[in-house]
Amino acid sequence: MITDIRDRTYRELSGFAYDIKPRKSYTINYEDGKEKWTVIHNKKFKIHDVDTGFDALVVKNEKNIVLPIVALKQTQ
Numbered sequence: 001m002i003t004d005i006r007d008r009t010y011r012e013l014s015g016f017a018y019d020i021k022p023r024k025s026y027t028i029n030y031e032d033g034k035e036k037w038t039v040i041h042n043k044k045f046k047i048h049d050v051d052t053g054f055d056a057l058v059v060k061n062e063k064n065i066v067l068p069i070v071a072l073k074q075t076q
Contacts, residue, residue, distance in 0.1 A: 005065065005067070006030070008028070008030075009028055009035060009037075010067075010069070012026070012028050013026065013028075013037060013057065013059060013067065013069045014069050014070075014071055016057055016069070017055050017056060017057040017069045017070065017071035018055065018071045022039055022057060023039070024038065024039055025037060025038045025039065026039075026059070035061055036061060036062060037059040037060065037061050037067075038059060038060055038061075039057065039058070039059055040058045040059065040060055040066065042058070045058055054070070055070070055071040056068060056069060056070050056071065057069040057071070
């Protein structure tokens, strides 16, 4: 059973934050199990700002661990 958040999890989820159209959930496979992360949608979260290049993704797993994932895209 996976109990810690691994570096690869952060890397994978941060890559997903750059997606133009985020999925409802993400599954990351490891040799010793899977991690399923579900996107949390809430109008209080500002997850995209065209002017600053700020993008974010808020996800939680089966153990109710919530992670805010931030991605900074380049702006013109």
